[in-house]
Amino acid sequence: xxxxxxxxxxxxxxxxxxxxxxxxxxxxxxxxxxxxxxxxxxxxxxxxxxxxxxxxxxxxxxxxxxxxxxxxxxxxxxxxxxxxxxxxxxxxxxxxxxxxxxxxxxxxxxxxxxxxxxxxxxxxxxxxxxxxxxxxxxxxxxxxxxxxxxxxxxxxxxxxxxxxxxxx
Amino acid sequence: xxxxxxxxxxxxxxxxxxxxxxxxxxxxxxxxxxxxxxxxxxxxxxxxxxxxxxxxxxxxxxxxxxxxxxxxxxxxxxxxxxxxxxxxxxxxxxxxxxxxxxxxxxxxxxxxxxxxxxxxxxxxxxxxxxxxxxxxxxxxxxxxxxxxxxxxxxxxxxxxxxxxxxxxxxxxxxxxxxxxxxxxxxxxxxxxxxxxxxxxxxxxxxxxxxxxxxxxxxxxxxxxxxxxxxxxxxxxxxxxxxxxxxxxxxxxxxxxxxxxxxxxxxxxxxxxxxxxxxxxxxxxxxxxxxxxxxxxxxxxxxxxxxxxxxxxxxxxxxxxxxxxxxxxxxxxxxxxxxxxxxxxxxxxxxxxxxxxxxxxxxxxxxxxxxxxxxxxxxxxxxxxxxxxxxxxxxxxxxxxxxxxxxxxxxxxxxxxxxxxxxxxxxxxxxxxxxxxxxxxxxxxxxxxxxxxxxxxxxxxxxxxxxxxxxxxxxxx
Numbered sequence: 201x202x203x204x205x206x207x208x209x210x211x212x213x214x215x216x217x218x219x220x221x222x223x224x225x226x227x228x229x230x231x232x233x234x235x236x237x238x239x240x241x242x243x244x245x246x247x248x249x250x251x252x253x254x255x256x257x258x259x260x261x262x263x264x265x266x267x268x269x270x271x272x273x274x275x276x277x278x279x280x281x282x283x284x285x286x287x288x289x290x291x292x293x294x295x296x297x298x299x300x301x302x303x304x305x306x307x308x309x310x311x312x313x314x315x316x317x318x319x320x321x322x323x324x325x326x327x328x329x330x331x332x333x334x335x336x337x338x339x340x341x342x343x344x345x346x347x348x349x350x351x352x353x354x355x356x357x358x359x360x361x362x363x364x365x366x367x368x
Numbered sequence: 369x370x371x372x373x374x375x376x377x378x379x380x381x382x383x384x385x386x387x388x389x390x391x392x393x394x395x396x397x398x399x400x401x402x403x404x405x406x407x408x409x410x411x412x413x414x415x416x417x418x419x420x421x422x423x424x425x426x427x428x429x430x431x432x433x434x435x436x437x438x439x440x441x442x443x444x445x446x447x448x449x450x451x452x453x454x455x456x457x458x459x460x461x462x463x464x465x466x467x468x469x470x471x472x473x474x475x476x477x478x479x480x481x482x483x484x485x486x487x488x489x490x491x492x493x494x495x496x497x498x499x500x501x502x503x504x505x506x507x508x509x510x511x512x513x514x515x516x517x518x519x520x521x522x523x524x525x526x527x528x529x530x531x532x533x534x535x536x537x538x539x540x541x542x543x544x545x546x547x548x549x550x551x552x553x554x555x556x557x558x559x560x561x562x563x564x565x566x567x568x569x570x571x572x573x574x575x576x577x578x579x580x581x582x583x584x585x586x587x588x589x590x591x592x593x594x595x596x597x598x599x600x601x602x603x604x605x606x607x608x609x610x611x612x613x614x615x616x617x618x619x620x621x622x623x624x625x626x627x628x629x630x631x632x633x634x635x636x637x638x639x640x641x642x643x644x645x646x647x648x649x650x651x652x653x654x655x656x657x658x659x660x661x662x663x664x665x666x667x668x669x670x671x672x673x674x675x676x677x678x679x680x681x682x683x684x685x686x687x688x689x690x691x692x693x694x695x696x697x698x699x700x701x702x703x704x705x706x707x708x709x710x711x712x713x714x715x716x717x718x719x720x721x722x723x724x725x726x727x728x729x730x731x732x733x734x735x736x737x738x739x740x741x742x743x744x745x746x747x748x749x750x751x752x753x754x755x756x757x758x759x760x761x762x763x764x765x766x767x768x769x770x771x772x773x774x775x776x777x778x779x780x781x782x783x784x785x786x787x788x789x790x791x792x793x794x795x796x797x798x799x800x801x802x803x804x805x806x807x808x809x810x811x812x813x814x815x816x817x818x819x820x821x822x823x824x825x826x827x828x829x830x831x832x833x834x835x836x837x838x839x840x841x842x843x844x
Contacts, residue, residue: 242539244538244539244541244542244543244549245535245538245539247543249543249544269650269652271648271650274545274547277547277548278433278547278548278549279548280432280433280434280435280548281432281433281434281547281548282432282433282434282435282647283434283437283646283647283648284433284434284516284546284547284548284550284551284647284648284649285433285434285547285548286648286649286650287545287546287649287650288649288650288651288652304649304650304652305520308524309520309521309524309525310517310520310521310523310524311517311520311521311654311656312517312651312652312654313652314652314653314738316766316769318764318765318766319764319765319766319813320813321766321808321813323736323738323766323769324736325654325655325656325735325736325738326521326655326656326735327670327734327735328734328735328736328770328780328806330807330808332808332812332813338803338808338809339803339804339805339806339807339808340805340806341674341677343674364544364545365520365523365541365544365545365546367523367524367527367533367534367537368524368527368528
């Protein structure tokens with residue numbers, strides 16, 4: 201390492217120091233740029249999305265015993281999200297005051313389940329997952345029943361609480 | 369002309385271009401490298417098609433979740449030549465997947481990954497992974513309904529990774545649902561991140577091709593010995609090497625032209641796939657499918673037993689890592705396929721598996737058929753009575769979504785065209801009431817009258833009714 205004959209320890213330590221300066225400053229520059237960028241990219245992990253109650257229509261619109269699809273807007277849609285900010289649920293009116301809202305997503309891989317009114321079954325188009333009308337698994341690969349979203353009635357309107365897409 | 373020569377000479381003198389690139393272009397290649405060596409450069413040409421058409425598309429495509437669909441509709445139906453550019457980008461992607469596959473099989477079969485070209489192989493595996501990622505992210509950028517639901521499926525699969533699964537799913541969406549942040553992320557990955565990786569690794573790959581030289585066509589009885597190979601190869605090039613340009617390179621250019629021509633012609637004739645419905649996650653009439661090059665993977669996941677699914681979803685994408693081990697474990701010895709029967713077996717088995725799975729993925733018999741129509745009276749054999757009513761029930765209760773009769777209906781469950789020939793009424797009753805792994809129990813859903821009608825209909829499904837129904841249809 202001592203490239204300067206007779207130069208003693210000074211050249212040795214000076215060159216070593218310069219190597220450290222080289223790598224050190226390059227590394228610091230990378231960190232200086234990298235930390236904010238990584239923070240920006242991973243921010244969604246730490247941001248809590250507010251959940252909002254969204255009205256899906258007056259109670260009278262939903263006849264008892266029927267299951268219909270309703271759509272509503274996400275909790276905090278970005279202005280540029282357009283129709284992608286829409287989300288849906290299967291709303292079931294089980295009695296005069298009781299409502300159940302099921303996620304559209306199959307608990308297997310998240311495909312959109314369809315309600316077959318005559319058969320009283322939810323069917324998934326992807327791998328043939330089937331659910332009974334109460335959301336429990338009837339057949340196929342789903343590991344658990346359909347996720348339920350909170351529902352409430354306010355001022356004669358049915359409201360659903362915006363919720364994350366259920367990830368099994 | 370003289371002026372142009374003068375300007376070029378000045379540029380060349382000051383930049384040293386021909387001194388730097390000339391030897392690279394004329395690097396010696398071993399004799400006998402024929403048409404089977406053109407697939408690597410053809411993949412590069414397909415990539416260049418993607419870069420050029422991709423940049424062109426990006427001048428109009430809007431990478432916002434709300435506008436991407438409209439901008440693609442504009443590209444496909446209104447922009448001058450937009451339909452052709454989109455078609456070229458689609459078929460260019462297909463060409464790239466096919467060519468990278470053939471190139472890899474060629475390198476594997478000729479044992480070209482062995483010493484000293486291990487790093488060539490390793491950088492190639494990274495490029496293969498990048499190409500598949502480009503295919504998948506590109507499909508999402510179509511941002512129609514299939515794009516949205518494919519994102520959901522991708523996030524759900526990422527969610528199966530132990531410990532960090534939920535974070536990965538969250539990052540895939542850029543939040544906890546599909547929304548404004550989702551598409552922009554995939555756009556950045558598809559347009560900046562992976563292409564940057566591809567450019568970098570192509571650079572490394574080509575540098576290694578020059579550094580280690582193009583592998584000579586293998587000869588049986590000439591095993592690779594790391595101690596002597598380099599000296600022997602140098603000697604071979606000195607003795608009978610020929611300059612890549614123009615002696616060998618012309619084939620690459622001619623084949624490359626064929627690839628470009630094929631992509632343009634296919635795009636002009638078949639066009640890129642039409643967009644499905646708008647990207648509204650509240651529309652449930654969707655049937656998400658991967659593009660053709662990932663259909664085999666779709667089949668693997670659909671056909672694997674449920675208890676293995678979690679492992680497969682996490683381990684299969686990592687299985688590409690096994691390819692990294694190849695040159696590390698087998699870096700010496702025979703290269704000729706006549707001395708490597710196992711390698712031929714591996715290629716045959718891999719090809720057969722992918723083709724078989726691909727066919728299964730294309731048919732997707734595990735998906736219920738939502739387009740099933742009510743059975744015709746001819747197929748039923750009558751237009752009234754309990755048998756006829758049972759057939760209507762068979763349709764309304766969703767049985768036909770999974771079971772076919774006389775070629776109509778889904779294939780999720782067994783074909784019931786001649787079910788009465790193999791099951792008794794009791795057996796059918798038990799099955800209908802209790803269901804099975806892939807069939808719901810209809811006991812709680814159907815009335816006893818309904819079950820009787822269904823049994824009347826199914827009890828009439830025998831080979832006799834089927835042949836007379838066929839005869840009836842033929843007569844009409």
